[in-house]
Amino acid sequence: MNESARGWGLIKLVTFLVYLFMFAPIIVVLILSFNASQFGGFPMTGFSLHWYGELMQNESVVRAFKTSLWIGIVTALVCTTIGTMAALALVRYEFPGKHWVNALIVGPVLVPETVLGVGLLLANRAAGMKANFGLLLLGHILLSLPYVVLVVQARLIGVKRVYEEAALSLGANRLQAFREITMPLIMPAVLAGLLLAFTISFDNVSASVFWRPPGVETMPTEILGMLKVSISPQINALGALMIVITVGLPLLGGALARLTIRRQTKA
Amino acid sequence: MTNAVELRNITLAYGSFVAVENVSLSIEKGTFLTLLGPSGCGKTTILRSIAGLVNPTAGDIEIAGRRVNDVPIHKRNIGLVFQNYALFPHKTIFDNIGFGLKYRNVPKPAIAAKVKRALEIVRLPGVEKKLPSELSGGQQQRIALARAIVIEPDVLLLDEPLSALDANLRDEMRVELKQIQRQTGITTIFVTHDQGEALAMSDRVVVMNRGRIEQMGSPFDVYEHPQTEFVAGFLGNANFLQATVVAMQGEAVQVRLAGGANLLVGGGHARPVKPGDAVKVVVRAEKVVVTPECTVPIMARIVDVDYLGALARYEVELAGGQRLRALSSLHEKARSLGETVGVGIDPEHCRIL
Numbered sequence: 001m002n003e004s005a006r007g008w009g010l011i012k013l014v015t016f017l018v019y020l021f022m023f024a025p026i027i028v029v030l031i032l033s034f035n036a037s038q039f040g041g042f043p044m045t046g047f048s049l050h051w052y053g054e055l056m057q058n059e060s061v062v063r064a065f066k067t068s069l070w071i072g073i074v075t076a077l078v079c080t081t082i083g084t085m086a087a088l089a090l091v092r093y094e095f096p097g098k099h100w101v102n103a104l105i106v107g108p109v110l111v112p113e114t115v116l117g118v119g120l121l122l123a124n125r126a127a128g129m130k131a132n133f134g135l136l137l138l139g140h141i142l143l144s145l146p147y148v149v150l151v152v153q154a155r156l157i158g159v160k161r162v163y164e165e166a167a168l169s170l171g172a173n174r175l176q177a178f179r180e181i182t183m184p185l186i187m188p189a190v191l192a193g194l195l196l197a198f199t200i201s202f203d204n205v206s207a208s209v210f211w212r213p214p215g216v217e218t219m220p221t222e223i224l225g226m227l228k229v230s231i232s233p234q235i236n237a238l239g240a241l242m243i244v245i246t247v248g249l250p251l252l253g254g255a256l257a258r259l260t261i262r263r264q265t266k267a
Numbered sequence: 268m269t270n271a272v273e274l275r276n277i278t279l280a281y282g283s284f285v286a287v288e289n290v291s292l293s294i295e296k297g298t299f300l301t302l303l304g305p306s307g308c309g310k311t312t313i314l315r316s317i318a319g320l321v322n323p324t325a326g327d328i329e330i331a332g333r334r335v336n337d338v339p340i341h342k343r344n345i346g347l348v349f350q351n352y353a354l355f356p357h358k359t360i361f362d363n364i365g366f367g368l369k370y371r372n373v374p375k376p377a378i379a380a381k382v383k384r385a386l387e388i389v390r391l392p393g394v395e396k397k398l399p400s401e402l403s404g405g406q407q408q409r410i411a412l413a414r415a416i417v418i419e420p421d422v423l424l425l426d427e428p429l430s431a432l433d434a435n436l437r438d439e440m441r442v443e444l445k446q447i448q449r450q451t452g453i454t455t456i457f458v459t460h461d462q463g464e465a466l467a468m469s470d471r472v473v474v475m476n477r478g479r480i481e482q483m484g485s486p487f488d489v490y491e492h493p494q495t496e497f498v499a500g501f502l503g504n505a506n507f508l509q510a511t512v513v514a515m516q517g518e519a520v521q522v523r524l525a526g527g528a529n530l531l532v533g534g535g536h537a538r539p540v541k542p543g544d545a546v547k548v549v550v551r552a553e554k555v556v557v558t559p560e561c562t563v564p565i566m567a568r569i570v571d572v573d574y575l576g577a578l579a580r581y582e583v584e585l586a587g588g589q590r591l592r593a594l595s596s597l598h599e600k601a602r603s604l605g606e607t608v609g610v611g612i613d614p615e616h617c618r619i620l
Binding site: 168172180 | 319340341344345351353356
């Protein structure tokens with residue numbers, strides 16, 4: 001074996017190990033969620049959908065799931081609307097303090113979530129309010145907004161202004177030009193932003209623990225709560241569902257976006 | 268008759284930078300007018316201000332007799348063609364061309380007929396269902412043109428529409444663009460930095476430099492009778508000779524070159540002159556004749572030869588050390604380096620600036 005072949009062998013091995021390290025936990029959860037055993041670990045004693053059934057019966061889990069779904073959907077819609085408008089303002093218009101706004105809008109991405117969680121909670125206290133559902137929702141919007149802005153902004157820079165100018169010169173007013181030209185062209189990014197915002201909200205745990213009012217659980221805080229009591233095999237089933245949603249959605253979004261772009265620029 | 272476009276004392280400044288300074292221009296209906304100049308001379312800014320994409324700091328713009336300073340772009344009825352086509356990538360060719368008609372309340376059947384007619388004019392029938400990315404660059408530019416003329420604009424504005432095409436295609440499109448313009452009779456303003464395009468296509472050429480108009484006139488006028496050194500230098504291959512006016516001979520002017528030789532200037536002068544004035548004489552390289560005979564009054568020595576096949580480009584040095592470029596078509600062997608030759612300049616083809 002010559003040296004370069006040995007080098008390649010090593011690279012392949014390392015690559016395999018890295019991927020194994022990244023995906024093994026996820027695969028384990030997926031496999032174990034179908035385990036018939038009483039205990040949430042190996043060995044497998046048979047294939048069963050029993051724990052999924054149990055999960056559907058578990059009222060607090062279903063309630064938490066609904067809560068997370070609601071918050072995720074509202075967060076996604078609000079963030080996409082505001083985020084797209086913000087991106088338009090930042091890319092297409094000049095206004096005083098633009099650089100500051102641009103820098104500050106990504107702030108929540110850079111600040112650790114826990115700090116942000118405590119901060120928002122304290123601010124809320126200072127304003128004389130208790131933790132409530134609105135606060136939780138507001139927090140999630142705060143967390144997800146920068147991602148939408150960044151994604152849409154990046155696409156908007158790629159959509160040259162000349163398309164809008166052409167539409168205007170042909171007699172469309174600004175609103176019509178936006179609806180007919182700009183919006184369809186940035187649609188892939190807007191959709192990606194929508195899914196991203198939903199996923200970020202649906203996944204979030206560290207900030208949610210600070211913001212949720214007593215008695216309200218989101219999906220991740222519910223799992224955290226369950227883990228404190230015992231490691232029930234239900235958690236594996238729940239984990240598997242979470243993985244499917246939070247990994248599947250962005251993948252789906254990405255595929256949709258690529259499809260739209262390919263259709264627009266078909267060679 | 269009102270002019271198609273009228274600019275009155277247009278000034279356009281970005282902070283302290285003045286892009287266009289006090290430009291006035293009247294464009295008759297049906298004219299093909301070219302704004303020609305180096306990049307940054309303000310030609311595109313003028314085009315964009317007529318389109319309504321930028322607002323002049325001062326001055327009035329009229330389109331078809333209507334003052335449009337405060338009219339937004341989408342109500343101006345202009346056709347705009349961009350350097351990079353700017354076809355809507357997500358719309359079919361039909362929807363691209365029909366886009367402007369949709370906002371003019373044209374009924375659907377009429378839109379289809381007009382789109383079909385526009386595609387015939389640009390000689391690309393039958394591509395309605397394709398997407399812009401399925402067409403070549405030249406075809407895309409034709410579609411962009413069709414999209415702009417189908418709305419029957421008061422004025423067609425072309426912003427360097429040929430510069431993204433490769434050389435052969437550019438020549439072809441140049442001819443075609445001119446034909447389409449003649450056929451439709453749409454007043455056209457064409458922006459370019461390419462003097463060849465400007466001379467070949469235009470009814471009128473406006474030469475611009477540093478935000479001002481240097482000269483306007485027919486292509487023949489601006490080429491043969493440049494008013495300023497900039498115009499003479501920008502168009503074609505010009506020689507500038509230092510000389511002193513010796514005597515006036517009717518329309519013509521007798522001058523003495525720095526090297527002592529006399530030259531008769533019959534091409535006119537940009538400003539009044541009198542004997543004793545120091546002047547600059549401009550003569551185009553292709554009008555300088557290099558001959559072996561020593562019968563002509565000006566003698567020179569060849570200091571550089573570029574053999575170009577059909578042509579030769581000489582650089583010759585006159586007695587006083589002034590150098591001249593000459594471009595001659597070759598009927599025989601090219602002259603060689605160091606040879607002493609006579610330089611003939613027809614009085615008609617030199618001009619005092």
